[in-house]
Amino acid sequence: MNSKGHLRKIKDRIKIGLTGSAVLLILAILAVILGTVIIGGYKSISWEFLTQPPKEGMTKGGIFPAIFGMVFSLLMMLIAVVPVGVATAVYLHEYARPDFILTKLIRGAVNNLAGVPSIVFGLFGLGFFIQFIGGSLDRSLGQSGLFGQPCILWASLTLALMNLPMIIVATEEALRAVPQAERAGALALGATKWQTIQNVVLPQAIPGILTGVVLVVSRGAGEVAPIMFTGAAYYLPYLPKLPTDQFMTLGYHIFVMTTQSPDIDATMPIAMGATLVLLALTFSLNIIAIIIRSRTRSQLRKGR
Template sequence: MRIDTKHLKRRRQMQSLMWGVFRGSSLVNAAALGIICAFLFVNGLPAISWEFLTQPPRDSMTAGGILPCIIGTVILSVGSMLVAFPLGVCAAIYLNEYARPGRTVRLIRLGIANLAGVPSVVFGLFGLAFFVTFFGMGVSIASGVLTLTILVLPVIIGTAEEALKSVPSTYREASLGLGATKWQTIRLVVLPAALPGMLTGAILGLSRAAGETAAIMFTAAVFFAPKLPTSLTSDVMALPYHIYVLATAGTEIEKTRPLQYGTALVLIALVLGMNLIAIVLRARLQRKH
């Protein structure tokens, strides 16, 4: 059998070219992340101190710390995930395990996909009109958590459904063959196997919720809160909105520049820390199952 050396050479050249493109794309993304993190680290590290992390802002935001912002961001992001994750998983179970293929299911999936592309400011305006005004919750933790819940739901539903699809059908067939009901099969067999993949969606949703500004500036976040929140009806300060305030409000923008970078650095560290906890939990579940 005669081998076409020219054709083989072209295939190898194309393979090398595409490998270089993929590797270059990965390096560009890694370099962009490294540059951003290095820039924030260099400019924000001088502002980091024990007082900065444990004290509230003072002197019209030009001094003091960001403790209320850290606590507010944790409450809003974790609270939204506590509401959104069960709802998203339940919706994914219905779509993947119970719903019959048809127009209704296609419309639901289309709506979820479109909802994922809606700008966050639209979610903020919706939360203002619906939770703050219509239900009378006011600017509060409850309004912000529910708004962020709606914002991250499409991501959680999508990843949860894909995780359920990745569970082999033989698991279900074996469980049903042993006499288990459909719900017992889902609860005891399918969900434990799919949970690590679902936590990937939780990690993505947590990151987005923690970094949102537009969705909370109308519903939960305030310019300055003299006291730490005590209930779901309290308003809060949040790191993303605090950065926005420092960068745009008042006449002391240059004076607050180190505080802006320091707050941004703390926000990135906080998001990475919460993600790391979720990743460790996911890894343990993967080893277990």
């Protein structure tokens, strides 16, 4: 009996160890991806690499236009997605009644938006932004090929739409963390609802909103499928100046260099370096988000 119990204990330990090894496997996957990209790419990274355009059919030179285009499109995406996302979260958490049909519809729509495949966003961007909106704008302005073609504007709006749920979820989580008593206090002192939101609730939610912004930038930087047909270009000999220009961007540039290059061996060091830059960027953004979040959580714990 006693040895049977002992055996069971050992068996249990092994089984628990197996679930623990799943955690180790996740850690290993992360380490291997990071490790191989760092080892393969660090030699390519230099000041010239980051500040020069590609040369000789992408076999020499750097990735500056791709970094520039990425920053350009991400800034435009933020201008679109942050106000809309924060306002939607404020509506859902501060104004809407949870059991209203409209509230449920908005929540359902946000959930649905989060589940739409990224390539479908690309199709939508092409069908709606470029052909419908862009085409109509061109016709009414008597132009051709100004708005009705792929460009930064449409790519950024497609990315914004895709990332909307992320900002909404992050903001709502931040709003939920603001104690109800603070709202009641402000309202009792005679503040209106909007004054309360503007001066009491939102300032406290800023770290949470910032987490959302950081995550959205990270995700936007790495997304390729939605922008392939809405604005990103294989190669451009000049930097984009206007939102109606096409642009190069890091993620798409990596894809092009690894899959469309006529001389894969010559482009590989550049592709590795570009992948390292993108991975370093998304990684540090994610770490920043994790730090902000854990800080706010521990502050919350102290506050209680």
